[in-house]
Each structure stands twice: as structure tokens, then as C-alpha cells.
Amino acid sequence: MPQENKVLILEDDTSTRLIVSKSLAAQGIETVIVGTLAEAEAEVEKHSIALFLLDVHLPDGDSTELVRKLRISHPLVPVLVMTGDYEQNRVSEFFDLGVRDFIRKPVHPILLASRVRSFIRNYATERALFEANEMYQRIAHEKEQEEELAHYVYNHILDVHTSKIDGLDVAIRSSGRFCGDMILSAKAPNGNLVVMLADATGHGMAAALTIYPMASTFSAMVSKGLSLGAILKELSTKHNQCIPQNRFVAAILIELSPAENSIRVWNGGMPSLLMFGNDGEFTKVSSKNLAIGILPDELISTKMEVFELDKVRKMAMFSDGLIENKAIGGRNISFDEAYDIIATHLDDLQDLLGKMHDCEQFVNELNDHDDMTLAVLDLERLKEELKQVEQEEDVLPGSFEFDFVLTGASLNNDKFVFGLSELLASYGFNKEFCQKVFTVVTELLVNAVDHGIFNIPSNLKEEDFIAYLSMREEKQSTIAASDKVSIQVKWQEPTQTLEIFLSDSGNGYELNSINNDNELDDLAYGRGLKLITSLSHSFDYDEHTNTTHVTLEY
Template identity: 50%
Template sequence: MNNVPRVLLLEDNSTTRVLIASAMKAHGVEVITATSLKEVEAYIDDDSIDLYLMDINLPDGMSSAYVPRIVSQRPLIPVLMMTADQDYSQVANFFKAGVKDFITKPINPSLLVAKVFSFLRNADDKRALLAAKETYQKISDEKAQEEELAFHVYDYILKTHAHNITGVNVANRSSGKFCGDILLSAKAPNGNLIIMLADATGHGMAAALTIYPIVTTFSAMVSKGLSLGAILLELSEKHSQSIPNNRFVASIFIEISPATNTIKFWNGGMPKILAFDENRQQIEQIASKNMAIGILPTDMVSTQLETYHLDSVKHLCFFSDGLIENKIRDGAGLTFDQCYDIIAEQFDDPAGAVETMLALEDLSTISESDMDDMTICHIDIQNTVQALREESNYRASIPGQFEFNFKLQGHSLTNERLPFSVSEMLEGYGFKKEFCQRVFTVTTELYTNAVDHGVFNIDSALKSQNFIEYIDARSKAMEQLSDDQFVIVGIRWESEGQKLHINVADSGVGYRPHELEDDQDMTKAYGRGLALVKSFSETFNYDPNTNSTHIALIY
């Protein structure tokens, strides 16, 4: 209803019309008067009218002809009829048409005003209720669309970053559309397999959103060839930057290395990892010795790993805490150790283990919708290692030779797509993905060193000492770039020795690799790039006279 209600009064009797209009105006109602159906026609589509008060019999016809039209166009607007007839044979038909009430003549002004205001308030309440329902429906629709978009992203991430690895079998049970658990695996450029099982605080979309930054960072760091300790620190830093400080991610990290015949573990806030020998006998329970990601600041996160020989561990079984919490059997709650024993009986059947533990859920304390997510993974170490070795050993030789050079000058030095372009081109030519990942890492590090430390002449230590100052110095240097500043990147493929030669030179002072000698700790958050490049390269040579670095990678 408007602040000042507007009523259309249709009455041909001048005395009655003046009486009614005066009574309503005295109570703050704006009255629009009409004496014939022809005059009413001009107001039928007027959205500002809050109530129609109409006589039935007019000189030019019956006003009842307009009632269906008004009700159809504006169903919330009350229509009241006035009649002096004592024959009410038409009353039922008027009510069916949508008339709210009848007022008999002679009119009692006080009673009429009271009825008018009663219907105005009622109509106002209905409009408010309808508006509330529309708002609620809009919010519900928007929420559904947002959840659908979030799930699309969530599902895409799972499909993109969760790879099928021989010997790795996983099963899960989500309490809803979104799962707060996620298992990822990725191959490092050195041939190692790194697996992460993460369990975010809570469940549903909030838990899934907590995991998003970790998923993308994990895959990127593994593909760069960083050590597991360095990956942990990157994940911790990414979590602290993008997730509220009351949301944590309990995690298990496992690195299987066929080259060193070892398997490494890091358990942060998760249930014990169960290890079995070749006779399928349980030989070890690897308990959590670390906090979940997000609890401690990054500089306090331990990167110490537990290492075992692959000869002693043949099977692994690990899972999220939803698999062992809130379980009951024969009316008695089960301890974690009892749950471990149940799972150990079918450690190599993840789907069966989920069904078994699901049947033991104590639903007397929580509803089924509030149950925690469950995820369990079994790794057949022997099959997994064999698959990794076969994949690493098979490399079809790349025939022919090629060579190309990039020279970036001035503001084109800010083009960070160059390393991507090189690795993508090589992958398209037929080089294996793992090799292209090494090329990407090497090219990225050498190009960044050439730009930041060579052309921009920024101290390499500044990045770890004061990152904000480093970013500020880099931004200022980028603004002042000139065309006589450049970086040259050369790529040459030697088919006879199956070697890829990479040469990077800059027009600046060079990046002075001797100043980075102290930055060989691969678990540091910064300053580990050069050590990583050297570890990948068969040869590494730096020429201070030409500010150029030459490395060779064996394919």
C-alpha cells in the first residue's frame, strides 16, 4: 500500500459520492471519483489504486463487468461493491468473481471507513507476504545456482587433479553433495609419486571450499619438482593467505620413490597409517606427529618425514577420521584401536571397509545428514612401484634436431607465459610430460633469475627478508623498463645424445649464482630454485662475462 492510500470510488449519486469521499478524506485517504463506467475505464490499469469501491448499477451499465478484469490484472487489490438492492441473488456470483465484500445502502460512513481500512491493511499484509516469498525464492534460486557453480568447480578440480595410479585404490562416502575429504596423487619430474589425503574442518561446501587452494597448489608444486617438505610449507602459506584462521585441514602425505627404494610419510592430525608386510601382516601404525595445516604459522610447521624402505612395507591403508569416529557395536561405543582392528581385517578392500564402518555408525547421537565424510585408500606398493618404473623407463626417442631463440625486450619481459610456451611446445612435439615439467621448472627459474636479479638488479635475499619490499621493487623496475634491456632464451635439441640444451642470458648484471650458495635448503620457502635446477641438469655452467647460463637436460 502507498503511504497515502488511493481509493477509486464509482458512484453516480452525487450525495452518496460526496458523503463517502468526505468520510474517507477525513481519515487520510486519497479518493478518485467516477460517475460512470466510461470514466472508470481510464483507471482500470492504474497501478497506484489500492482499493476499488464501486456501485453495482450505473447509468451506462453494470460495474460487475469490470470485476474479473481488475481481479485478473491486480489480484491483491480489494474490490468492494455497494448496492441498494434487497435482492441478493447476484451476491454469490460477485464473490466468485473476486469481490471481497458488499456494503448496503444507505451507507454508514464510519462502518464504511472501517471496512475500507481493514481491507487495505489485509491487502498490504498479503503484498508483504508475497514479496517475502518472492525474495526467499530468489535467494533460494541464487543459492542453488551458487552451489551448482561451486560443485562444478569442485568436480572439475577432482577430475583434473585426481589421477588414476596403478595399485592405488580409494573409496569414499560423502555426507552430502560436497565432500570435505579429498585424495590427490601426482607424479614429480624425478619419477616419485606423491599422494595427499586431506580432511577439512566440518563437511559440505564449506569444507570443500577450504580444500580448493590446497588442491591447486599441491599439483603445481609437485609438477615443479619441489621436495615434500617444501610442498608442505607452500600449502601452509597458501592456506594462511586464503582461508579463515578457524578452518584447518588434517592431512597425510606419502612419497613413494622407486629410485631410492624408499617411502616417506607426513601425518598431520589424521588417524594412524596402517602398514603391512608381504604376508599381509600389520607391521606398523604410523601415528600423527604434526598439527593439521592451518593451526601453526608456516615458520613453525615441521617438515620432518618418516622414512621406510620399500622392501619392508608392501601395503598401506590410510583414511580420514570419519571412518573411525562415532562407531558402536552391540550397544557399546568402539575405541579407535578397535576400529583400526576392524579396518585391518579388510584393508585391501576400501569399498567394503566403508560399508562395514558405515553400518557401525551410532545414529542415536547424530542424524545421517550430519555424519562425517569417510575416505579410505589402499596402496599396493609393489604394483604401484612397478607401474612407476615402467612408465619412467619407457621413453620413445625424439628424432631430428631443432633450435630456436626468444629475445624479449622492454616491457615484453613481463610476459610470464614464456616458460609455459616452451614446455607446451615440447609436449606437443612428443616429449613426455614429466620431462616437460622439468623444462618448465628450469626455464621458469632461469628466466626469473635473469629478469629479477639480472635486469632489475634486485637482491636475491630480499624475497625472503621482506617480500612486500621485493614486490614493490619489482613493480617499480617494471615501470622503468626500456627497449635496451633484454633476456634471451635459447633452446636446442640434440637428438644423438637425447639432450635438451637451454641457454638464458640477460642485459643486466646477471644473477650471480655464487650469492645463492647458502640457499640450497630445499625445504625453505624461498631461494631453492637454483638448487632445483642443478639437481635436474646433467651440466650447469654460468658465464659471468656474458651473464648467461647454459644447462643440459638428459631426456
């Protein structure tokens, strides 16, 4: 390894070279001695030089051009010039080129060694600072790239898992690049609309990552047609699996059901939801639950507050950043005053966020604004939006029938139901109906394989999920060629209904779990059959033939 404290001496006078090299050697400084510009350029490439000590006039030219080259190739390494009295008029020229200092000839050995040693120490400090800055710049660049990717992925996930609904107006004002608030909405197979506003602990990327797992979970659970309580349970489970225990998510979940003329609300740790009646007056639906992540899954309350849909004209929900730490005219305003301001300024959501942002006061000098999200649900527009889906459903002409038999290892193929859904879509069935069929057939197939053929206990998935997966993998690896599931799909044009018949070669499954309505939101293993019955027009199981018969109305 080259030494880090070598000094290159460029001097054609033998006696000066000897004096300089010996004085530096006495201080433990190694030297590389050359007498021409050509020799100097060759040696620079071979050694790690900590300082250049140059004469001006050399046999093969002036050192001016060498200084220019060194400033480019070694910008931090100090350059000192040894010069006689008659060359003092060139001092300014050399300083402009980047020379750090001058050594007057004849050289004073002790003074020279002291100045060289001082410049070498300073060079080591400058180089360390430069390298530290380079590392910081590299880390900052990598962080910026990572944040750019994370920002794109986060926004893409939210966009993919959020339905564009007419009647749901949203305004967001983030305190930084990442927002710790999240508003999601999705239509369920039964025609209901489910909306969630969530606010994670903290700000920025940490808050965004805390809330991120909920996006895909919310979308998947709503598309399966799960009840609001079951969706809440799944959100809690996902959060507790993925997020540290000191990170929480306050949330409001709303389900609008035109068919039942109902609004279901669950508020966990969020500001009160404002509900405007037909007379324009508003009431508050305050939080009666803790934020998601505080309680273990089994203690989460799934009790909903229920209201009549036709008695409500509008609803407004928002994150706490909209009402906390607000002052007007130097006077702190209460939450009730903030609610009144919000209730009277819902005609322009962005303007309202700007007003509340301007009212923000801080308890320290950080001026740390909170994220603000405001969502307004116009129920008249939303009811028309949900009704429009039903109106767009055209009568499909003609009847058809398909028979499928899955045997042996084909039972492990999880792509079958996707193919069936795509087949129905090709016949003209709308997306919502295909989604419903997908959910029903998936649950029927899982029940038939897991419980009918594999004989896996129904409650194992809830009691020990790892053991369930282990048993399922073991059964899949030893599946027999005689194991089979038969599926028949029949479309009846006169009644516009789809019939599904499914049987398996195993022992069938128990129906106990679908007979206890009170446990729907509290048991994972009972949801499959419960879900099928909630989505289907009729459900029948013949234990003698081990055949399930389901009808779905289009």
C-alpha cells in the same frame, strides 16, 4: 507519488457515493470516485489502490467482469461489493470470483469505514509478507545459481588438478552438495607420485572454500619437482594468505619414490594412516603434526616419516568422518575398533562407507553427518603405473641445436619458456620431460634476470615479498636495450641428453643457496637453484663467463 491508502468507489448512485466518500474521508482515507465500469478501468491505471468498493449494476454493465480483471491485475488488493437484499443470491458467485466481503445497502457509514480500514490494514500486512517472500525467493534463486557455479568451478578445479592414477582407489560420501574433503594426486618430473588427502574445518561450501586454494597450489608445486617439505610449506603459505585464521585443514601427504624405494609420509591432524605389509598385517602412522593453518609458516615441521616401498603392499587413509561418532548395537566403538573394521573391508570401498554411515550416532537432533573420504593405494599397481611412464619413452632420432637471445624489453616476456616447451613437444618429447625443461629454464631465466641483471638480493623475496615485487616492477620499467640473456638448447642423440647453456649481461648470481641441503625446505629463495640441481643430470656454473650449463637425461 500515489497514495497507498486510496479506495476506488464504483457507484452510480449520487447519494450513496456521497455517504461512502464522506465516511471514509472522516477516517483519513482518500477516495477515487467513478460511476461506470469504463471510468473504473481508466482510474485503476492512474492510482495505487488499496481497496476496491464496487456496486454490482452499473450503467455500462455488471461489475462481475471487472472483478475477474482485478483478480489478475491486483491479486492482493481486497475487493468489497455493495449489494441490495434482492442480490443476496449472487453472494456465492462473487465469493468464487475472489471478493473479500459484502456491504449491505443502505450503507451504514461508521460500520463501512471500520470494515474498509480493517481490510486496508490486512492488505498492507499481506503485501509486506508477499514482498518479503518475493525477496526471499529471489535471494534463494540467486544463492542457488551461485552455488551451482561454485559447485561446477570447485569440481572442475579438482578434476583439472588431479591425475587419474591406476592403483589409487577413492570413495567419497559427502554430507551435502559441497565436500570438505579433498583427494589430490600428481606425478612429479622425477617419476615420483605425490598424494594428498585433506579435510577442512566444518561442512558444506564453507569447508570447500577453505580447501579450494590448495588444489592449484598442490598441482603447481608437484609439477615443479619440489620436495614434499617444500610443497607443504607452499600449501601452508597459500592457506594463511587466503583463509581466515579460525579455519584449518588437516592433511596427509604421501610421496612414493620407486627410484629411491621409499615412502615419505606427513600426517597433520588426520586419523592414522594404515600401512599393510607384505604379510597382510597393518601398522598405524599416526599424526605427529598440527593441521595446516594452526601454526605460522616458519613453525611448520617438514620432517617426514620414511618407509621402504618394497616392504609395503597397500596403504589406506581416510578423513575423520569415517571413524568418529560410531556405534554398533547401541555401543560406542573406539577408534581402534573402527580401524579394524576398515582394515578388513577394503575390498569394497563404497560398501564400507555405507556401513560406517549406518553406524553413525549423533549428540543432538541435527543428524549432521560428516563428510567421508577413503583412499586406498595399491602399491604393486602404482609401481607398474609409474614404471610404465619410463617404458613409454622412445628414443628420439637426430640432433638439433637452437640459439635464442632475449634483449631489452623482451626479457619481460613470460611467454618465452612456454614457447620453448611447446617446440620440444613438437619434436616428440613426452609431457613429463617438457615439464622438467620448462621448470629448469624458468628458474634459470628468473635467476639470470632477477639477480644477474636486476641485482635483486636473493633473500628479499622471502623477507619482504611486496618489496621484491615493487623492486622487480621498477627494474622492468627501466630495462636497457643492452640488457640481454643468451640461451642455447642442444639435443644430443647419442646420449639422449638435452644441454642448456644460459648466460646474462649482468653480474651473475651466488651459488651459496645450493650448498646447504638442510635449508632446502625452509628457505624460499634457495629453492630455485636447488630445484634445478635436483632435476638435472649435471649442473655447472662458470662465474668467469657468467654461464650456467645444465644437462637433462631423457
